Amino acid sequence: MIRVSGLARRYGEVQALGGIDFSVARGEVVGFLGPNGAGKTTTLRILLGLVAPSAGRAFIDEHPVDDPRRDVRALIGYLPETSPIPGEVSVRRHLAFVARIQGLPRGRRRAAVDAALGRCGLEPVADRPVGQLSKGYRQRVGIAQAIVHEPPVLILDEPTSGLDPNQRVEIRALIRALSPDRTIIFSSHVLAEVEAVATRVIILHRGQVVADAPAAGLLAGQGLRVRVPDAQLDAALARVRAIEGVTGAHRAGEALHVDAAPAVAPAIARALEGLDLLELSPIRGDLEATFRRLTGAA
Template sequence: MIEVESLTQRYGSYEAVREVSFAVGRGEVVGFLGPNGAGKSTTLKVIASYLAPSAGRVAVGGFDVASDPLSVRATLGYLPEHCPLYDEMLVTGLLDFVGRVRGLTRDERRAAIGRVVARCRLEEVAERAVSDLSKGYRQRLGLAQALLHDPPVLVLDEPTSGLDPNQVLEMRSLVSELGEKRTVLFSSHVLSEVEATCERVVVIHQGRVVADDRVGALRERITGGAVEVAVQGGGEELSAAVEGVAGVARVEGLGGGRVRVWPEEGVEDLAARLFAWARDSERVLVELAPQRVALEDVFAALTLGRRS
């Protein structure tokens, strides 16, 4: 549904985005992750056809953003990081205005407004002026306008920016619900938000994509496929015993009968080998699991060059 091929975006002589390529398939919810200034918002503006690409190709639903931007805008709903809202309008009045701009008939607008007000939980403020809304309700209204024409694709730029913890949870839940029937690409620098909402992330740093994979695969990439093992009654001899298992490259003692084990290159069944070793040596396994690493550590390794 979203195809980005060798996208480069320049502001004068400055390249904000360089040779960026990734795709988001139908029904996927993908996090677009990067530090501030990495090029996230610029990339999303091009996808939403707010900016024409300096070079490369971007398409949404098969429509090219450069040659057919109107079809792109009809296919997607876009929530910018700072969504422009008319403060003097009522909530329903703003949605009606957006519906008219979208070309919806009066009956279509009435039905669509009722649907998005309910979906975005705006019932309590539907007849209030936009100027009276809290930050959380303004974000919900921005999402409601993006959903008004029932698009199959959603592009959300920092949808939880500036929200309090309760509002973040509500917005996260809403994005998850929307992802059940739509293709969703959303940017964030809040790592817990990305981890809780999607299985796949695209990481951008200094205008370039540095990773595009499942969260679990990125963790394994950073840890080198390490496995943590704990056995009952394990002592100082545990590290030496595990080093003797075929396919083990390195062992690090963690204390308390625990070790961290790295596989040799090409070994993909390390956990199974360690399980067989424990069984054959009649050791009682307390734990056998991939090395625990937070998404924050993955992010740091990808953007700062640190490894766990």
């Protein structure tokens, strides 16, 4: 549904994108991660035809985004990083205006606006001026604006930035609710978000793709945590290292970090018989650490 190949963009001396490739299949929800300045917004704006690449190509549904014979933009709903929605107009009027400029025929606009209000949970504030709403509600208006013409592709640039934790959870739930019949790519700095919503993660760093994997895959294989009383740590370490299936083990604070698959846990428990085993648990995937490792900020 989305495909880019060899995509590069330079701003004067700054190489914002250094030739990237990725594709997003229909129905996927991709979390587009990267530190500040990684090139996320640049990539998303190229997909929208708002920025021209210096090299490479981008396709939406196999149409080049700069295809003059087709309005590829009509396939996309876009939530910009900062959306300048006029403050005085009511939510409903604003959405009606967007429906009109998106080219929806007059007879379909009302139903489209009602549907977008409903899907984004905006009915209670539909007749209030956008400027009076909380940031969370304003973000919903931005998302409603992106979906009002029912595009198959949604591009959301930092949909939860600046929101409090409750509002974030709500926006995540909204993205999830929108996902079954759409292809979604959303950028974020918040790793928990990507875990909670995305089926796949693409990590961008200094204009390069440094990871592109299923969200679950990035988090797998983090090892096991073993805790015994301090006085027994050295003994435990020696025994654990001798177990088949353990590829490494080291002290991590008051516990041991054992490189092994979860299936090795029973063998570890047996090997530690006679010691006081306080904890033996799989280490939950830490996207944060993975991210720091891949982006060299560890």
